[in-house]
Amino acid sequence: MLIEISNVTKQFGGLIAVNDVSMDVHEGEIVSVIGPNGAGKTTLFNCVTGVYTPEKGKILYKKDGVVRDIVGVPAYKIAYLGISRTFQNIRLFKNMTVLENVLVGRHPKLRAKIWEILLTLPAFVAEEKKGVRLARNLLEFVGLLDREAEISTSLPYGLQRKLEIARALASEPKILLLDEPAAGMNPSETEELISLIKKIREMGVTIILIEHDMSLVMKLSERIFVLDFGQKIAEGSPMEIRNNPKVIEAYLGKEEAEIA
Amino acid sequence: MMDIRFRRRVKAAARRWNNMDMRLKWGILLVIACVYPFLASSQYYVHIMNLAFIYIVLSLGLNIVCGLAGLLDLGFIAFYAVGAYTYAILSIKLGLSFWEILPIACVTTALFGLLVGSAAFRLRGDYFAIVTMGYGEIIRILANNLTFLTNGPIGIIGIPRPNAFGFKFEDPSQYYFLALAFVALAIFLTYRFQASRIGRALEAIREDEIAAVSMGVNLKNFKLISFIIGAMLGGSIGVFFASYATFVSPESFSFMESVMVLAMVVIGGMGTIEGPVIGALILVLLPEALRSVSDYRMLIFGALMVFMMIVMPKGFMGWIKPRRILRTAEEENPLVNRDF
Amino acid sequence: MGAVYALIALGYTMVYGILELINFAHGEIFMMGSFFGLLFWWILEMTGLSKVIPIPLAIFLMFVFSMIATAFLGALLEFIAYRPLRSVTNRLIPLISALGASIFLQNFAMLTFGSTNRVYPAIFPDFGWNLFHARISLIQIFIFVTCILMMIGLTLLVHKTKLGRSMRAVSQDYVTASLMGIRVNRIITITFMIGSSLAAAAGVMYGMYYGVAKFDMGYLAGLKAFTAAVLGGIGNIPGAMLGGFCLGIIESFGAGYISSEYKDMFAFLMLLFILLLRPSGLLGQQVPDKV
Numbered sequence: 001m002l003i004e005i006s007n008v009t010k011q012f013g014g015l016i017a018v019n020d021v022s023m024d025v026h027e028g029e030i031v032s033v034i035g036p037n038g039a040g041k042t043t044l045f046n047c048v049t050g051v052y053t054p055e056k057g058k059i060l061y062k063k064d065g066v067v068r069d070i071v072g073v074p075a076y077k078i079a080y081l082g083i084s085r086t087f088q089n090i091r092l093f094k095n096m097t098v099l100e101n102v103l104v105g106r107h108p109k110l111r112a113k114i115w116e117i118l119l120t121l122p123a124f125v126a127e128e129k130k131g132v133r134l135a136r137n138l139l140e141f142v143g144l145l146d147r148e149a150e151i152s153t154s155l156p157y158g159l160q161r162k163l164e165i166a167r168a169l170a171s172e173p174k175i176l177l178l179d180e181p182a183a184g185m186n187p188s189e190t191e192e193l194i195s196l197i198k199k200i201r202e203m204g205v206t207i208i209l210i211e212h213d214m215s216l217v218m219k220l221s222e223r224i225f226v227l228d229f230g231q232k233i234a235e236g237s238p239m240e241i242r243n244n245p246k247v248i249e250a251y252l253g254k255e256e257a258e259i260a
Numbered sequence: 261m262m263d264i265r266f267r268r269r270v271k272a273a274a275r276r277w278n279n280m281d282m283r284l285k286w287g288i289l290l291v292i293a294c295v296y297p298f299l300a301s302s303q304y305y306v307h308i309m310n311l312a313f314i315y316i317v318l319s320l321g322l323n324i325v326c327g328l329a330g331l332l333d334l335g336f337i338a339f340y341a342v343g344a345y346t347y348a349i350l351s352i353k354l355g356l357s358f359w360e361i362l363p364i365a366c367v368t369t370a371l372f373g374l375l376v377g378s379a380a381f382r383l384r385g386d387y388f389a390i391v392t393m394g395y396g397e398i399i400r401i402l403a404n405n406l407t408f409l410t411n412g413p414i415g416i417i418g419i420p421r422p423n424a425f426g427f428k429f430e431d432p433s434q435y436y437f438l439a440l441a442f443v444a445l446a447i448f449l450t451y452r453f454q455a456s457r458i459g460r461a462l463e464a465i466r467e468d469e470i471a472a473v474s475m476g477v478n479l480k481n482f483k484l485i486s487f488i489i490g491a492m493l494g495g496s497i498g499v500f501f502a503s504y505a506t507f508v509s510p511e512s513f514s515f516m517e518s519v520m521v522l523a524m525v526v527i528g529g530m531g532t533i534e535g536p537v538i539g540a541l542i543l544v545l546l547p548e549a550l551r552s553v554s555d556y557r558m559l560i561f562g563a564l565m566v567f568m569m570i571v572m573p574k575g576f577m578g579w580i581k582p583r584r585i586l587r588t589a590e591e592e593n594p595l596v597n598r599d600f
Numbered sequence: 601m602g603a604v605y606a607l608i609a610l611g612y613t614m615v616y617g618i619l620e621l622i623n624f625a626h627g628e629i630f631m632m633g634s635f636f637g638l639l640f641w642w643i644l645e646m647t648g649l650s651k652v653i654p655i656p657l658a659i660f661l662m663f664v665f666s667m668i669a670t671a672f673l674g675a676l677l678e679f680i681a682y683r684p685l686r687s688v689t690n691r692l693i694p695l696i697s698a699l700g701a702s703i704f705l706q707n708f709a710m711l712t713f714g715s716t717n718r719v720y721p722a723i724f725p726d727f728g729w730n731l732f733h734a735r736i737s738l739i740q741i742f743i744f745v746t747c748i749l750m751m752i753g754l755t756l757l758v759h760k761t762k763l764g765r766s767m768r769a770v771s772q773d774y775v776t777a778s779l780m781g782i783r784v785n786r787i788i789t790i791t792f793m794i795g796s797s798l799a800a801a802a803g804v805m806y807g808m809y810y811g812v813a814k815f816d817m818g819y820l821a822g823l824k825a826f827t828a829a830v831l832g833g834i835g836n837i838p839g840a841m842l843g844g845f846c847l848g849i850i851e852s853f854g855a856g857y858i859s860s861e862y863k864d865m866f867a868f869l870m871l872l873f874i875l876l877l878r879p880s881g882l883l884g885q886q887v888p889d890k891v
Contacts, residue, residue, distance in 0.1 A: 049474055050473075051470065051473070051474070074478075075473040075474060076473050076474075076476050076477055076478045076479070077476075078474075078476075079473075079474060079475055079476030080476050084474075085474055087471065087474075091468050091470065091471035092467075092468075092471070093463065093464050093467035093468060093471065093472075094467050094468070095463075095466075095467060095531070096460075096463055096464070096467060100460060100463070103457075103460055104460050104461065104463075104464045104472070104475050104477070105475050106457075107457055107460070107461060107464075107475050107476045107477055108475070108476035110457040112456060112457055114458065114485075117452055117453065117456040117457075117458060118449065118452055120452065124456070128455075128456070167475070171475070171476060326692075332692065379872075379876060382876065383875055383876075387830070387875055389622075390826075390827075390830050390871070390875070391871075391872055391875055393823075394827075394868040394869075394871050394872050395868075395872070397823070397865075397868050398865055398868050398869065398872075401865040401868075402865075405865075515819075515823065516819075519624075519699055522692070522695075522696070523696050523699055523700075526692050526693065526695075526696045527696065530692070555711060556707075556711070558703060558706075558707040559704055559707040559708060559711065561700075561703060562700045562701065562702070562703030562704030562705075562706075562707060563700065563704050564700070565696065565697065565699065565700025565703065566680065566681050566697045566700040566701055566704070567700075568700075569685060569693050569694075569696050569697040569700065570684045570685065570697065573685060573693045
């Protein structure tokens with residue numbers, strides 16, 4: 001077990017966005033979280049990454065053999081623990097270049113002290129060089145190397161999503177949370193994305209995915225969790241989910257489900 | 261309106277300038293700056309340049325807070341004031357020398373920055389800006405009223421001038437190289453920060469706080485770092501100012517001054533290094549150039565500021581830079597591909 | 601004085617509410633308003649009308665003239681210094697432009713009206729009552745009542761008329777408002793005009809109260825009014841009124857009981873204190889960040 005979310009509840013005023021949700025993810029898995037809009041998927045991600053603190057529940061995360069509860073850990077520390085993410089509504093650093101975006105993603109791995117930077121000590125230089133090399137490798141990996149010097153927002157939409165993935169990978173994470181990575185992509189871009197995600201898993205990164213594109217979800221995931229109105233209504237393999245009446249009902253509404 | 265051909269020529273020259281090697285570029289500027297006092301026809305012109313240098317350092321300091329970290333600081337001049345008063349008080353009351361006070365002033369302003377920053381960062385956006393304006397005013401009012409320390413609105417006169425290796429700084433051209441050293445140091449500092457994890461973290465904060473946090477950037481710490489570095493730059497040049505003018509009074513540190521420094525940063529182009537330098541030069545030298553129309557010069561100056569913002573809303577640097585900035589990692593940080 | 605701050609603060613708040621822009625030149629608008637009022641009085645004196653018209657009418661006309669003239673000045677300011685920058689995303693840019701406009705106006709006033717105090721006519725009879733230890737003069741009551749009337753008028757305007765509804769719509773989201781057929785540019789201009797004329801009224805009252813007008817009076821008054829606007833929660837109309845009164849009361853108590861030298865500081869200390877306790881001002885709302 002790499003990460004175990006148990007009985008997490010997050011409320012906004014009277015609205016219960018995530019209600020008593022539990023899920024567990026093993027190392028090396030690709031897991032998807034699906035559900036209609038407003039089901040609480042992104043809120044769940046925000047709880048895991050420390051942007052929100054859930055009112056109830058635990059999020060147990062295993063790192064170097066030690067299991068700890070990461071509820072209440074500030075968001076920036078989560079990145080240091082090896083959990084990295086992308087955003088549903090792309091959040092690139094707009095006025096920075098493609099390469100700089102990836103280098104910011106590298107932040108948790110950089111240790112240079114202020115005086116090392118000011119005095120340009122070899123430790124700082126070596127670290128920068130390594131960082132740039134690694135960032136370029138990642139850009140090559142997602143197919144953006146030739147555009148490293150461009151301002152990030154000048155990229156077309158699909159490439160911006162890929163840049164977000166490269167940025168998230170720069171911290172060498174254990175877990176990568178992808179929030180609707182295929183949104184706004186055309187079918188051929190989605191195909192590329194699928195092979196990209198597979199390659200990332202081969203690198204040893206565990207992937208949790210929120211996605212509406214069912215073909216992508218079905219092709220990639222080993223297990224799927226379905227949320228509806230903040231509650232988990234089903235979990236299982238793609239086959240099980242496809243035939244689960246509750247899921248069909250959540251997506252199509254009750255009456256259509258009966259007809260189907 | 262601006263002549264199109266003129267604009268194209270400026271842009272072409274700027275592009276050539278941009279493509280030049282960074283060290284060569286600043287080297288040329290340094291040589292020009294070194295020759296200047298020998299060509300200047302009177303001490304007055306050297307004096308004006310010294311003032312410009314002071315403002316360059318101030319705007320570079322504010323640029324770290326405002327341009328890199330994107331925090332609107334409307335009370336930046338307070339740091340300058342703290343530095344200047346530290347020098348004035350310590351040199352007169354305790355008889356310490358310039359070089360002894362400089363590090364002390366850096367520490368005082370850094371502590372002050374820490375104090376103000378840690379309170380103000382609980383607020384966001386415009387409220388943050390307003391609080392910074394508030395502390396700027398409080399420092400000025402304190403300087404006005406803590407008469408036993410600051411001699412109130414009259415100010416402190418007869419501040420000793422600095423010495424170096426038995427050499428006493430007296431007239432503007434002697435101060436000139438000291439000021440130039442401050443400028444060079446400030447530029448170097450900014451360069452170093454910009455191409456490091458600290459500078460990138462600050463820019464990330466400016467662009468998107470939530471994304472920055474998710475990348476592991478500790479917002480509070482890095483905002484404080486930007487504040488402290490900016491404060492130290494402002495404070496150290498404040499020390500220089502006090503020793504140069506040999507006179508400090510609350511009048512030099514009004515809200516308007518903060519806003520002028522901000523205007524320099526914005527007019528030059530925020531977040532760049534050349535920008536604040538150019539902005540400071542424009543805003544210090546322009547009123548001088550308008551001296552011939554003495555009565556109307558501030559009137560024209562105000563109108564020109566509006567005009568400049570309308571013509572080049574991204575500042576001078578944003579105006580001359582090509583839309584797609586094609587800079588490579590090596591240009592940005594020449595260390596990356598150099599072998600050690 | 602609180603009432604005057606409140607009137608100026610309203611201008612800041614209204615502009616901020618719609619454009620999310622701190623109108624740095626608003627203090628100068630206030631100053632110009634004061635001078636327009638004075639200018640009108642000079643005209644009356646020169647034509648000899650000042651002896652003919654009854655005093656209340658003269659005062660009334662003074663307000664009307666100054667408010668109209670300043671409203672146009674405000675509209676002009678918006679047109680020249682802000683409208684061309686509407687599409688710019690960086691919010692510092694209009695701020696600097698406003699600063700330029702403010703320098704321009706200040707120097708314009710200095711060149712036309714001189715750099716010394718200009719004496720305001722003492723039209724109001726020096727008349728007052730003693731209440732406990734404080735002395736309340738006629739002019740103070742007049743200022744207070746006028747300010748309250750104007751605020752009531754503004755509140756009615758914003759909440760009960762079609763124009764007010766449009767203004768509120770634009771302040772919520774001006775793209776959507778324009779899609780709903782509201783002429784956004786016109787609303788913005790009108791907002792500037794209303795804000796400016798309130799500032800003008802404040803300027804005239806300030807002039808009458810202190811007996812002088814000066815080219816640099818806009819700076820401190822503007823700063824304090826701005827503080828008042830923030831104190832109440834910027835963008836919020838009742839907030840600005842409350843903030844203005846609070847500031848006036850704090851200042852006079854601070855000056856009276858502690859030390860008048862630190863009078864200006866109380867305003868800012870209070871501001872810092874309130875903002876640290878309630879980061880969005882007294883009546884402001886917390887807006888959470890969307891992820």
